[in-house]
Amino acid sequence: EDQVTQSPEALRLQEGESSSLNCSYTVSGLRGLFWYRQDPGKGPEFLFTLYSAGEEKEKERLKATLTKKESFLHITAPKPEDSATYLCAANAGGTSYGKLTFGQGTILTVHP
Amino acid sequence: SQTIHQWPATLVQPVGSPLSLECTVEGTSNPNLYWYRQAAGRGLQLLFYSVGIGQISSEVPQNLSASRPQDRQFILSSKKLLLSDSGFYLCAWSRDRAADGYTFGSGTRLTVV
Numbered sequence: 001e002d003q004v005t006q007s008p009e010a011l012r013l014q015e016g017e018s019s020s021l022n023c024s025y026t027v028s029g030l031r032g033l034f035w036y037r038q039d040p041g042k043g044p045e046f047l048f049t050l051y052s053a054g055e056e057k058e059k060e061r062l063k064a065t066l067t068k069k070e071s072f073l074h075i076t077a078p079k080p081e082d083s084a085t086y087l088c089a090a091n092a093g094g095t096s097y098g099k100l101t102f103g104q105g106t107i108l109t110v111h112p
Numbered sequence: 113s114q115t116i117h118q119w120p121a122t123l124v125q126p127v128g129s130p131l132s133l134e135c136t137v138e139g140t141s142n143p144n145l146y147w148y149r150q151a152a153g154r155g156l157q158l159l160f161y162s163v164g165i166g167q168i169s170s171e172v173p174q175n176l177s178a179s180r181p182q183d184r185q186f187i188l189s190s191k192k193l194l195l196s197d198s199g200f201y202l203c204a205w206s207r208d209r210a211a212d213g214y215t216f217g218s219g220t221r222l223t224v225v
Contacts, residue, residue, distance in 0.1 A: 034213040043118075043202050043216035044156075087156070091210050098144060098163075098209040099171075104155040 002027040002092045006103035013078055013110050021073040021086055021106045029093030033071050034100065035064050036087040044087055047073075078110045114139035118203045118217030125224055131176075131190040133220050135203030138184065143205040145186040146214065147178055150200040162186060163208075198224045 003026045013019055025033065032051055036044035048057040050066035057064045061082065063074045073086055085107050089100040118135045125131060137143050144163050148156040158171045160178035168178050175194050179187045186203060200221055204214040 031209070032211060032213065036216075041200075041219070041221065043204075043219045044214075046213055046215065049213055089156075089213070091213070098206065099146075099158060099161060100210060100214060102156040 002090065002101045004088060004090050004101050004103040006088055006106050008106060010107040015079055015110055015112050016077045018076045023071040023088035023103055024069060025090045027090045027092035027101065030090060031093050032091040033066055034089045035073055038085045038087060080110045080112050083108055083110045114215065116203065116205055116215055116217045118220060120220060121218065122221045125193050127195055127224055128192045131193050133188040133201055135186040135217055136184055137205045142183060144208065144210065145180060146204040147186065147188050148202040148204065150202060193224045195224050198222055
């Protein structure tokens with residue numbers, strides 16, 4: 001069974017305090033690893049797609065990386081507006097191809 | 113560009129009442145369509161997905177049903193709501209096999225009272 005596990009469940013940072021969010025996955029034949037940001041009461045918003053181990057993507061203060069077993073979302077010098085729930089999802093091959101498996105999310109709070 | 117519309121944004125319904133949530137996609141053809149439920153603002157549970165008109169796959173046995181009467185329209189329904197149906201419902205679309213991931217709608221907060 002395909003599984004995606006995110007840690008920590010919640011993370012509190014001071015403004016400017018860099019950290020990383022983890023996404024571990026167990027899927028058969030990864031076809032893509034996705035990161036989303038979700039603000040309260042809204043739908044998830046796409047951030048990054050990673051397709052192969054070693055790949056990195058950057059956007060402003062966020063950088064996503066991928067290994068064969070996990071992905072990290074690095075947040076450099078975060079600001080209060082980065083506070084949100086961050087979700088990762090895996091697109092597995094085989095019969096699950098096209099149905100993303102989501103992790104439970106990490107709730108990030110950045111204090112000024 | 114492609115857009116996805118989901119409505120209503122908020123809904124309060126009594127137990128035993130019917131439900132109809134609608135989702136439409138613009139700017140693409142033959143999208144894959146999905147209904148998710150999210151409890152307590154956390155993980156997403158896939159309820160239904162559709163690869164074409166009239167083609168519905170159910171992921172979880174429940175009190176809900178889905179229909180796709182048109183290529184870019186996806187409807188989530190219930191004949192009689194239960195308290196446990198409360199939650200945040202999200203519609204999403206993707207291209208074939210979701211190689212680019214999903215694009216989500218803005219969600220519907222359903223409270224069953």
